[in-house]
Amino acid sequence: MSKLTLENVSYVYSPDTPFEKEALSNVSIEFKENRITGIIGHTGSGKSTVAQLLNGLLKSTSGRVLLDGQDIFEKGSDVSKVRFRVGLVFQYPEYQLFEETVWRDIAFGPSNMKLDPNEIDRRVRSAASFAGVDEELFEKSPFELSGGQKRRVAIAGIMAMEPDIIVLDEPAAGLDPRGRDEIFNGIKKWRDSHNSTVILISHSMEDMALYADDIIVMKDGKVLTSGTVDQVFQRVDVIKQSGLDIPQITAVTEELTKRGLIDGNGIYTVDKAYEKILEALKER
Amino acid sequence: MLKDITLGQYFSGDSALHRLDPRTKIILVLIYVVTVFLAKNLFSLTFLLVTAIVLVALSGISAKIVLRSIKPVMILIIFTAVINIFLTTSTDAPLINWGVIKIYKQGIVNAVFMIVRILSLIIGSSVLLTYTTSPITLTDGIERLLKPLKKLHVPVHDFAMMMTIALRFIPTLLEETDKIISAQKARGAGFDSKGLVNKAKAFLPILIPLFVSAFRRADELAVAMECRCYRGDEGRTRMRVLKYSSKDAVAFAFSVLFILVVVLLNGISTALAI
Ligand SMILES: Nc1ncnc2c1ncn2[C@@H]1O[C@H](COP(=O)(O)OP(=O)(O)O)[C@@H](O)[C@H]1O
């Protein structure tokens, strides 16, 4: 269990050049322990930049990143240790596979942690089962696998480090609905059995509604709003303002509410909508 | 970041130099380079430096950026200057005489001349060409200039296309390298291992994904080009047709003037001597 906090963080890419770009300005976020926090925002809103700040791959231009209250760049502390505690799955992680076999690729992270071989094998198997990688694939080359399988191998590679906090940058980008559900369910299972904090980056409000506990909405390098899923969905206008699409079911119930047919603001699941509509029908 | 060391640093803009035809700029740079080596006295070299500064002003690129481009070659400049100072001998009495080390007036003069030459060479050619011409336009210009070689069955178009593609993908691959390095660091990869074999091994996690992705991109690009019926130079038309304009004529006129002035200034010292 670890607590991760961003404190007034700003980040500027290529400072002092004509390509200077402020990607984050004065962002403060507190990630709650043992919860799935979704970071959502339009492309270019700074989500991936946040992800890389969280495990010390980028160093904030100003402000601090705190892990259990300690600045990760504090003098004398070792950033590479932070990277084992805060696992980061990059966007399109399948492009980082390089080993001869799937097993060895998943074992790359744990091997870098200098664990003993038995422990590495245990972690590889456990991570593979959560990420949905069949043990039959272990001796195959990662380059022979399908896109969805590669993605799962890459996610298993981070899970095998058994970090306290796992950050996933658009883990479902480019996958079909089934592959997407499998990956998200795997992540949820992993959180439940490891009691760890999950930070999920996505630009799909639909995914967030299904899988996140808390949501942070970002726009142009700033936090627009944050709160639990219920709270954030009460502010549908803010979500729209950030340039994101709301889930279809939210759009439908919103329209029904506007026409006075039901009383249902901020609904984001089909079940809830069903309930509300039945309620309204009974009252007639 | 790796991405910051882009090759051929092009700065988009709309200055007089940006708007010149790339062929004009290539020829002007050739003229400029030759002239830099023609200049051989204080007057003509000063004139070169002034020309370089005028070019910077014309390009609309800030002096700070131009100065930064000199930084990497500073060592070369200093080295050349030092060599010139210490190794030039002449028949005059040395200015400083410390036994083995003798410094002559001629040595210092040579060093200063060399510094001015290198500086005006770098500033002039980068401002004229690389800073104000996008790589794609540049290859277009080269292709057009080399067109006569086609008669000799030199595959000019194919070379130009290869160069365009290479230039186009350099930033992409650098960006990708950055990403892969970060991704492997996130998995605890260390790049500070000891020993040659270990060092090389540490780079495999970067090199393999990079090669895989370069081949994948090449494959995709080839398919995309074939889908659009690319079949080389034959019957190919261009979106941007290069055309000389009056600006180019003015530029050429100035360059002739420039050569004349340098040659004249070179003559001054001979005239003064007589
Ligand atoms: N390596 C980089 N160099 C310069 N600018 C960058 C770099 N990476 C991202 N940016 C810029 O920073 C902003 C935020 O990017 P990013 O964090 O990747 O957003 P997101 O993941 O939400 O799409 C964007 O405007 C993007 O163009």
Ligand SMILES: [Mg+2]
């Ligand atoms: Mg992103």
